[in-house]
Amino acid sequence: MKYFKNIAVILFFASALASCNTKNKSVTNTDGDTNRKWWKEAVVYQIYPRSFKDSNGDGVGDLKGIISELDYIKSLGIDAIWLNPIYSSPNDDNGYDISDYRNIMKEFGTMDDFNSLLKGMHDRGIKLVMDLVVNHSSDEHAWFKQSRSSRTSPYRDYYHWWNADRGKPAYRYSLFDINHDAWKYDSLTDAYYLHYFSRKQPDLNWENPKLRNEVYDIMKFWLDKGIDGFRMDAFQFVAKDTTFPAFPAGFEKNFIKYYAMVPPIHDYLKEMNREVFSRYNAMSVAEGAGNSFEDAHNLVDEDRKELNMAYAFEGVDIAKPEGYSLLHFKEVFSRWDSAFADKGWLSIYLANHDQARLVSRFGNDSPEFRDVSSKMLSTFLMTMRGTPYYYNGDELGMTNIRFDKIEDYRDMPTLNEYQHQKDIGGDIKKFMENIKFSCRDNGRTPFQWDASGNAGFTTGNPWIKINSDYTTVNVASEEKDINSCLNYFRKIVKLRKENDALIYGKYIMLDKDNPDVYAYTRELNGKKFLVLLNFTSKTAKYNIGLDISQAKILIDNYISLLKDGQLQAYEAVVVEL
Ligand code: GLC
Ligand code: CA
Secondary structure, three states, X not given: OHHHHHHHHHOOOOOOOOOOOOOOOEOOOOOOOOEOOXXXXXXXXXXOHHHHOOOOOOOOOOHHHHHHOHXXXXXXXXXXXXXXXXXEOOOOOOOOOOOEEEEEOXXXXXXXXXXXXXXXXXXXXXXXXXXXXXXXXXXXXXXXXHHHHOOOOOOHHHEOEEEHHHOOOOOOEOOOOOOOXXXXXXXXXXXXXXXXXXXXXXXXXXXXXXXXXXXXXXXXXXXXXXXXXXXXOOHHHOOOOOOOOOOOOOHHHHHHHHHOOOOOHHHHHHHHHHHOHHHOOOEEXXXXXOOOHHHHHHHHOHHHOOXXXXXXXXXXXXXXXXXXXXXXXXXXXXXXXXXXXXXXXXXXXXXXXXXXXXXXXXXXXXXXXXXHHHHHHXXXXXXXXXXXXXXXXXXXXXXXXXXXXXXXXXXXXXXXXXXXXXXXXXXXXXXXXXXXXXXXXXXXXXXOOOOOHHHHOOOOOOOOOOOXXXXXXXXXXXXXXXXXXXXXXXXXXXXXXXXXXXXXXXXXXXXXXOOOEEEEEEEEOOEEEEEEEEOXXXXXXXXXXXXXXXXXXXXXXXXXOOEOOEEOOOOEEEEEO
8 A cells, every 4th residue: 555655644744834924022931932923823723625614505615615604713712724725726636736826716716705705814813824736736727738738838847848759757656646657748749747746736847937936926916915824735845856867766665755855945945935925924834844854944944034834744644544652653743842842843733634534543433432532632732832733623523434435535546546456456455444544535524514414514415425423523512512522622722822831831751651641741931731641542540750639630521530640541631730
């Protein structure tokens, strides 16, 4: 299942590289970061527009749908929304194949709808971060149509072409292609074009200054409308060695090493910062943090004037169908925290639109433990250092749908890989089992608003099936239950927002070798919090060498059952010491 291993690695290069020059009041903070920024303090809520709320009964979520739920979104206590792409697109990859960067996808609405959405958000004090997808465009973008029309088109160099007279170019691995081949032959000009993703997502040529300026203009177009930042899709791949040397056989197993952070990517970022970000009070967030801490620091260290944050994939990749080791999980998050303790800033996430559901991957979605383990994971995400990115629906504890039939899947790379496996005589049964756990469609089923037909998502036929658990897992019923996942999420977000120590405070792991419990403190200017998380379905003991008998319990997913030295199944407790 090489592909899915790879996609797990790559697709989570969803990164938040926020470049922003906003309020710069300094906190007297001796424990780490001293520079306050709104994007460090923000909780970012990610909305997958296609699946959030349909306003016109065509079965597809849209901007008007989001507008109608802005009060709900506000009630979560979050600060910013990251919206997956809403630009014109033929939807080969649900909007990650853009045919017009300055227009709204027909299915999602109009520019007027967009303006109302932005206003509605700003009126409520919510910021908007848009996806910037510029490693590639759609093959239906006017640039590509021009580019492929002739070898001498002024747009030819907007993309990567290899004339067939030179023979076949050296193999490049495609993440989404049915044959994994990133070169597509085009007979029109007898040449190959490069596509790291699907054939309908040709890679843009960043070596071309004209292309780079087009991108900066597009960014300014949206920033001038008042948006607050960008999440930069697949950005670590934009630079390429355009001599296209051969890579060693089998390089695709470790393709990030060859594809990510190729020089002169930092020159491009510095130029983008100079041309765009330095002129706006906006944040930039890029997907992917390269191959090492050094790469990540080179992206985000403030004095370099490139980006603000990066998503690393190491944490999100830990979850496996056969389970995962909490010791590994703790080690990874602690290592990343310490690498950025003094300089740079991290993003914290465990799920997004490229992942299956949070509780199904990292928690336990059985009826008995879905609720508590969801709350435990939310507690983790809201108490770590770094900006939390939280995916819509996880606040309800939505679960994987686990389709049995390939016909139910919509995700293009999954369908392509299914065909590939058939073509090469692969193990289809195993493939079908794997995608029940890992396919990103699990995280894309419609948002569950209430127990009415189609979960209140649409009055029509939903573009993808709705999870049958919607009759109990939905906003309306969770609103009524004071102890629901939803209300717990609001509480834990509030707790973070009210306590700088949970944002900026120093992180120290306790009881390091405990395989069941994740325990850590967060401390700032004399305020100290202890977080205790049981990652198992059994009662678990911890040994932290601290007397917590007098400590004040701030939140507990078991209604304050905390007993010294012991946690219930998936119990999560935050206390002030
Ligand atoms: C990023 C997006 C993913 C998309 C891919 C190609 O990984 O998060 O959804 O398919 O880029 O644009
Ligand atoms: Ca619609």
